[in-house]
Amino acid sequence: MEMQPREQAATESPDSGGGEGRPPQVAGAQEARPEDRLTLLLRLRAQTKQQLLEYKSMLDASEEKTPEQIMQDKQIEAKIEDLENEIEEVKTAFEIKRLALHRMQLSAALKKNLEKINPQTSVLMDNMKHILKLNKLIMKSQQESWDLEEKLLDVRKKRLQLKQASESKLLEIQTEKNKQKDDLAIMENSDKIKTVQQNLQTEIQVTTVIQHVFQNLILGSKANWAEDSAFKEIVLQLEKNLTMIK
Amino acid sequence: MSVLRPLDKQPGLNTATILLVGTEDALLQQLADSMLKEDCASELRVHLARSLPLPSSVDRPRIDLIVFVVNLHSKYSLRNVEESLHHVDATFFLGKAAFLATGAGRESHCSVHRNTIVKLAHTYRSPLFFCDLEIEGFRATMAQRLVRMLQICAGHVPGVSALNLLSLLRSSETLAPEDL
Numbered sequence: 001m002e003m004q005p006r007e008q009a010a011t012e013s014p015d016s017g018g019g020e021g022r023p024p025q026v027a028g029a030q031e032a033r034p035e036d037r038l039t040l041l042l043r044l045r046a047q048t049k050q051q052l053l054e055y056k057s058m059l060d061a062s063e064e065k066t067p068e069q070i071m072q073d074k075q076i077e078a079k080i081e082d083l084e085n086e087i088e089e090v091k092t093a094f095e096i097k098r099l100a101l102h103r104m105q106l107s108a109a110l111k112k113n114l115e116k117i118n119p120q121t122s123v124l125m126d127n128m129k130h131i132l133k134l135n136k137l138i139m140k141s142q143q144e145s146w147d148l149e150e151k152l153l154d155v156r157k158k159r160l161q162l163k164q165a166s167e168s169k170l171l172e173i174q175t176e177k178n179k180q181k182d183d184l185a186i187m188e189n190s191d192k193i194k195t196v197q198q199n200l201q202t203e204i205q206v207t208t209v210i211q212h213v214f215q216n217l218i219l220g221s222k223a224n225w226a227e228d229s230a231f232k233e234i235v236l237q238l239e240k241n242l243t244m245i246k
Numbered sequence: 247m248s249v250l251r252p253l254d255k256q257p258g259l260n261t262a263t264i265l266l267v268g269t270e271d272a273l274l275q276q277l278a279d280s281m282l283k284e285d286c287a288s289e290l291r292v293h294l295a296r297s298l299p300l301p302s303s304v305d306r307p308r309i310d311l312i313v314f315v316v317n318l319h320s321k322y323s324l325r326n327v328e329e330s331l332h333h334v335d336a337t338f339f340l341g342k343a344a345f346l347a348t349g350a351g352r353e354s355h356c357s358v359h360r361n362t363i364v365k366l367a368h369t370y371r372s373p374l375f376f377c378d379l380e381i382e383g384f385r386a387t388m389a390q391r392l393v394r395m396l397q398i399c400a401g402h403v404p405g406v407s408a409l410n411l412l413s414l415l416r417s418s419e420t421l422a423p424e425d426l
């Protein structure tokens with residue numbers, strides 16, 4: 001179902017500045033009208049200039065060849081982004097140049113002005129002196145703040161170094177402790193130690209048996225071992241319980 | 247003619263023409279009235295259309311700015327605008343076209359999601375305005391903005407062109423859909 005697109009139009013005539021369609025006011029109109037006409041003409045001139053510029057730029061743009069092949073969406077988007085970035089860069093460069101130009105013009109005008117007037121009594125000189133004072137103050141406080149920042153940075157560096165040193169020391173202590181623990185554990189669990197301990201045990205047992213054998217021999221012989229000091233010593237030594245020596 | 251081109255006619259002296267495309271006749275009429283109430287040094291002409299293509303029988307001046315009005319409450323208006331977009335020449339989207347979404351205030355009635363229209367505006371690289379055209383104050387502000395835009399697009403403001411305005415209007419919000 002197609003709806004016939006309707007179209008309506010509404011217009012309004014200009015209210016101020018364009019005095020052509022309006023009945024002229026009575027008082028002071030004769031001087032006001034040429035003024036209005038002039039502003040109107042100047043405005044129209046500016047408008048026409050701008051429109052001419054737009055048409056010219058469109059012509060220049062259409063002379064550029066556009067790629068005819070059908071590209072992917074993503075590529076088109078990327079191209080559009082690049083072109084927009086280009087536009088932005090050109091605009092900023094233009095603005096910077098305009099700023100520089102204005103500054104040069106300003107300083108040239110200022111120089112001429114200073115040459116014309118008496119430099120001692122001018123408000124401009126007062127302003128400039130004030131500006132210089134403020135600039136000196138700014139530079140001084142900037143220097144001070146820079147120094148303070150440097151000090152702060154030094155203190156921070158020292159703190160960091162101390163922290164790092166303490167960290168390394170603690171790490172050393174910890175590794176030492178761990179090593180000790182490991183060594184102890186190794187020593188306790190080593191196989192060699194175990195075999196040595198086994199051997200010790202067997203030797204102790206053998207010696208105990210030998211001790212008992214000798215004891216029984218001496219007791220069985222019914223000899224009086226308390227009389228001879230060397231004999232007494234030997235018997236007492238045989239009494240020693242070797243398992244306690246471990 | 248089936249396709250609207252921006253620069254195929256000579257501009258009228260001191261005249262600026264805006265074309266409002268949308269299905270909500272009452273809202274468009276109200277917006278047109280608000281725009282005409284604005285005081286502006288140039289002569290304003292407001293054309294209203296339901297959809298494009300426009301009938302070629304009518305003799306109309308050069309159109310400087312097209313505003314596509316989408317009502318977020320109805321999907322039909324969005325579809326209508328999308329179909330009308332085919333009848334507009336690509337060079338219009340170099341700053342002479344804009345989208346206006348109305349009805350975003352009442353979230354519960356919105357059947358078109360905000361992101362849809364944001365994506366549409368991003369695809370066509372045109373500015374997008376949100377405005378509740380039913381509220382008098384917002385409508386007056388929007389009318390003021392549109393009148394200023396129209397003056398720039400018609401070339402009545404020396405030193406600013408439509409393309410310039412377009413890149414100025416490009417803000418960080420228009421970059422958000424790329425992250426989506």
